[in-house]
Amino acid sequence: MLKVRIIPTLLWKNFGLVKGVGFDSWRRVGPVLPAVKVYNTRDVDELILVDIVATREANEPDYASVQDFADECFVPFTVAGGVRDCRHIQQLLRAGADKICINTEAYQSPTLIAEASRRFGSQCIVASIDARRGQDGHYECLSHSGTRPTGKRPEDWARELERLGAGEILITSIDRDGTMAGYDLELIKRVVDAVQIPVIASGGAGTYQHLVEAVLQGGASAVAAASMFHFTEQTPLGAKTALAAHGIPVRARYLSHE
Amino acid sequence: MRVAVINYGMGNLGSVRRALAELGADVCIAETPPDLRSADRIILPGVGSFADGMANLVAQGWLDELRGECCERNKPLLGICLGMQLLASDGTEGGHSLGLDLIAGSVVRLDTLGCQHRIPHVGWNGVHGRQDSVLFKGLPEGTDFYFVHSFVFRTRNEAHVSATADYGVMIAAAVERDHIFGTQFHPEKSSKAGFKVLQNFLSYQPC
Numbered sequence: 001m002l003k004v005r006i007i008p009t010l011l012w013k014n015f016g017l018v019k020g021v022g023f024d025s026w027r028r029v030g031p032v033l034p035a036v037k038v039y040n041t042r043d044v045d046e047l048i049l050v051d052i053v054a055t056r057e058a059n060e061p062d063y064a065s066v067q068d069f070a071d072e073c074f075v076p077f078t079v080a081g082g083v084r085d086c087r088h089i090q091q092l093l094r095a096g097a098d099k100i101c102i103n104t105e106a107y108q109s110p111t112l113i114a115e116a117s118r119r120f121g122s123q124c125i126v127a128s129i130d131a132r133r134g135q136d137g138h139y140e141c142l143s144h145s146g147t148r149p150t151g152k153r154p155e156d157w158a159r160e161l162e163r164l165g166a167g168e169i170l171i172t173s174i175d176r177d178g179t180m181a182g183y184d185l186e187l188i189k190r191v192v193d194a195v196q197i198p199v200i201a202s203g204g205a206g207t208y209q210h211l212v213e214a215v216l217q218g219g220a221s222a223v224a225a226a227s228m229f230h231f232t233e234q235t236p237l238g239a240k241t242a243l244a245a246h247g248i249p250v251r252a253r254y255l256s257h258e
Numbered sequence: 259m260r261v262a263v264i265n266y267g268m269g270n271l272g273s274v275r276r277a278l279a280e281l282g283a284d285v286c287i288a289e290t291p292p293d294l295r296s297a298d299r300i301i302l303p304g305v306g307s308f309a310d311g312m313a314n315l316v317a318q319g320w321l322d323e324l325r326g327e328c329c330e331r332n333k334p335l336l337g338i339c340l341g342m343q344l345l346a347s348d349g350t351e352g353g354h355s356l357g358l359d360l361i362a363g364s365v366v367r368l369d370t371l372g373c374q375h376r377i378p379h380v381g382w383n384g385v386h387g388r389q390d391s392v393l394f395k396g397l398p399e400g401t402d403f404y405f406v407h408s409f410v411f412r413t414r415n416e417a418h419v420s421a422t423a424d425y426g427v428m429i430a431a432a433v434e435r436d437h438i439f440g441t442q443f444h445p446e447k448s449s450k451a452g453f454k455v456l457q458n459f460l461s462y463q464p465c
Contacts, residue, residue: 001424002375003382003402043449045382046404071276076404076447096272098447099406120269121306121340123378123406167378167406198376221376251382251402254451 003251004215004243005045005222006236008229009202010035012051012081019230021178023130023146026052029230036069043253044236046076048101048170048224054082055104056145061088063095070096078126080170089116093124101170103128104143107150110164117165126200127166129154131187132174139187146174154187155194162195169195170224173203180206180227188218200224208234208242215248259460262288262297264324266314268340269305277446281457291323299334299460300327302341303446308365308409309352311340321358328360334437335360336459342433342440343411351409361435363413368425371410375426378408383423385431385443391420392462393432393439393455401451403431403443411442437464 010032011018017029029035032049039047049069054061061082070077079092080101089100100120106113106127117125130146131139131154141152150157158169171191173184183204192199198221201214205225214220228234240250261283263271271287278285278301288294302324304311315321327333337345346357349365357365368377382402387394394401403423410429413419420434423442433440439459445452 001384002379002405003384005381040449067272070272074273074277074280074447074452075449076406076444093270094272096270096276098270098273098444119306119310122408123380124269124305167408168380196376197378198380222381254398254401254449254454 001249003045003249006211006239006243006250007046007048007200007222007224008039008044008236009048009050009224009226011226012049013053018052019178019226023174023177032065032069033072037072040073040075042235042237044075045251046078046222047073048078048080050101051081052145061092063091066092066097067095080128085112086116086119089120093120099124099126101126101128103130106161107143107152110160113161113164113166117167122165122167125166126168126170127161128170128172129157129161129191130172130174133184133187139190142174155190158191158194162197166197168198168200170200170202176204178227179204182206182210183214183218185213185218188214188220192219198222206232208239211239212243212246212248215243216246259299260284260286260297261299261301261460262286262294263301263303264288264294264320266304266311266318266320268311268314269303271303273446274301274303274338277453277456281453281460283460291318291320294323294327297333299336300324302335302337302344304338304340304344306340307352308340308343308349308357309355311344312349312355312357315344315358324358328438332437332464334459334462334464335439337440338446339407339442339444342442343409345433345438345440346411349409360438361413361418361433361440362415363411363418365409365411367409368427368429371412371427373426378406379425380406383425383443385421385423387421387432391432391434393434393441393458394421395458397451397454403441403445403448403451405443407442411440437462
């Protein structure tokens, strides 16, 4: 049986890891490499690394650093930030990324998703959507790290990304990001119901119960969290115990005898 | 132990190379077919579509060398993910194309088998290895491995399936025929359990 993945998200800004609230007010968390090593040693299900300045500053992904991180990572490693063409994807894959996350560029040139999934396989293209609820109660997708409204509804855009060939959707609530107040379950459910590909819930996790809700009520295939792992005593392993107690299948750690 | 990892332009070789190096193997990335000759073990990795993968193997001249090393000189071969699928007789991804035909069978999309779950099949799934399988020696029943794929290998002979996983339908998680092996999951991304599978492949001695 397929297990629900618990995925720590690492937000990377210049030389270190940060975490903010609502895609802003960044707090320093620490250096990247030791965090990757620790999560690898703790045998997490997957890691997502987001370069939060690459798109804003129109930089190319930092391949050399990605390679240093990937060298320490023997679990699936998804890299996001600043990906604008197939050459970037190829270089990131060569540097050791397993999956590539695309957000802003998908709005500007949707053909990138189609071309990338054809060339590298759908399974390595994760389409990321950042959304917030407007005053009228409707959800809207934003690009450029949550700074530019796109006029698109998350469920419509998710459907379009699936049609173009994305293999997974990472849906992040900008309103809940960093608040630890719980995922936006309605947003997650809308996206989950709109597509047939796996959906990763992101934005707002603060307790194990939130993760449980994202799976049982939101229907997410995987749950991503940052603040709760950075700033509280809760761990991915503890999260598994909590999910399992609700009957959610989680991966048991294999302990080698060596 | 010299292990050649075939670079035929299909995806990330870095993690396979690093995992093997971690296990103490002397790893070389084979850039051209003659590079296989000095190797004791051959790994065919890969992500991407079946048709593209096969087209690259053909265009870069790998077929004869690969068949010679594996079939005549009996070198153990491990195909990973797309690399396992390419061991098949044929595949339908990216249009119908012939495979290496080292293990008889076809590669088809998951939903054609009646799978109702979300596709691709992404994440950790429990693998049930056959008692006598080489790759799963010493691994507990149901150990989780990392999968990411939309197509599956249906072998003609069920005896060639060395491990299964349940994704609404039973899928071949691994195949084995003599010294030819394949895993649908990524051992190089499956943490310690994956290392054990790779170690079993390296330790295997062909008769």
